[in-house]
Amino acid sequence: MFDELAALDSKIVGLIKERSAHLAKIRAKGGLDSVDEKSIWSIWQKALPKTRGGAGIWRKLFFLLQDLVPEDESIDRAKDGFLLAPRKGPYAFTLNAPASLDGMQCLAALGASAEFSITPAVVNERLVQTVKAFNQAGGGLYWETDQMAGRGASELAFQDKSVYVGDDTLSFHLCLARALAEPGSVKFTGGHQLKTADLTELARLLPRLGGRLVNIIPGSKGLPVRIESAGQLPHDALIPDTLPQEAVLGILMAAPFYPEGLTLRSESASSELLGTLQFAELILRACGIEVALDTSGTACSIAVKPGTPVIPDTLPMDPYLTALLLALPRLEPSRESSISLAGSWPGQTGPYRNAHTLLEAAGVQIELVGSHVRATTGPPPEGVPHLSCGGNAGLFPLSFALAAALPESTLDLPASQEDKYTCREVADIIGLRIEEAEGVLRVSNPGSQDYSRTEPWVALNAWWAMAYACIAIRRPGLVLADPSTATDLLPRFWNFFNTLPAPEKDVFFLPRREAEQETHEPEPKGRRIRIAGSGPRE
Incomplete structure (x- = not known):
């Protein structure tokens, strides 16, 4: 039975x-023109299951196939990967930590x-798209x-516009919420991930x-969707x-522009929601x-x-990137490393608190010294530590990398199936044992790893790519198929x-001489400044 399934999958891959x-x-x-695409879609429609859930999966599959770019067959992935x-x-350094990436958006x-200027800023694909x-x-x-800067402009006008938001979910929601402040309609289009x-939940709200x-x-x-707004916002929702x-x-970033502001209420606040509200409070x-x-x-x-x-000159350091950097004393095997990061670290706020808790559970000692946060290796955790992310999906890949550096630990069950599959995939590559039990993932490190496997691995997202690089500190020789997965987020x-x-x-910032060579003055009335190599993620 399994052989038949494998043979079918092989045929499906070839047909795709x-x-x-x-x-x-x-x-x-x-x-393809719209008539041709509708004609192809009609073939799929005839095969759609009657159940709503099944039909949704088929539609998603169709859109993914429409956006799939053929791979260059001349590229040998076994040879052309990025060696880690x-x-x-031991590592001993002090860095100027980048400000919150989500916060910059x-x-x-x-x-x-507004008129403002923030320097230095990490200008990544997400910020450019926003x-x-x-x-x-x-x-x-x-x-x-x-x-990142603003030259000042008149009030925004979304009415009757068609706005392309790329593939970034936050960019879409930031624009959509702002569009609700005025009556009219706006069309939003985007890349395959947003397609x-x-x-559904947004439509209900x-x-x-x-x-x-x-x-x-x-x-x-x-996407694509049309948002129709009456321009009349309630006092609370x-x-x-x-x-x-x-x-x-x-919604919270748009609330200052609503005539009477806005109060958001939740009857049962999860740790993830509380973290988001605290982060929003910090930014506002x-x-x-x-x-x-x-x-x-x-x-x-x-x-x-x-x-x-x-608009302030800067923001607190990015909680997810900072957590990864502060984890290096535990990930590096000498246990003599010391990392110091310059910037604001509001350790009791939302994702910062969750990052702090995760690091301490893994045996990393964190201390605030003036305007710096410093990390060193503490005593190994006793027993089987639980490396919780507190509901922050951006911390989960790091929690797995920390688990790979410990004899045994447990992790939160990931919210997405993609993260769960990725855990098992990476565990197979580096020789970890992983099992799901009692609502957690139990990870054990038998200590005997096969270092001969160097086939390039395709990371699920930027945080997984960077976590994989950190795993390579103890297990050198891993190969990443596409290093740009990380640089899209952190160039x-x-x-x-x-x-x-x-x-x-x-x-994390360009040297001053290189920055001066690539600087572009803003056009007097232009909407965008184009830089070679920049653009929306496809």
């Missing part, structure tokens, strides 16, 4: 490759019409090599905010427990917006007053990794 190559040839000659061979420790939304999306609605944002996203979500493709749950955290954050207060967060009891609420944001991550054990203090 053949279809992708044929579709690429058609697009090279002018592409970091220099041995929030500042772009809050300052779309800037481009708001500029399509009349924003005055621009970016340079290590700078296959499930926006919008009527409470005076809006309506209309799927342009019948039966689809993702109850948010469902299942609403994505990016949607919550997007940094911009001078009045916020009142109430987390007493099982319910919670956050009230945001209307006001004009004043100079490999500059840092390849200069261990002594990276420069500003390794």
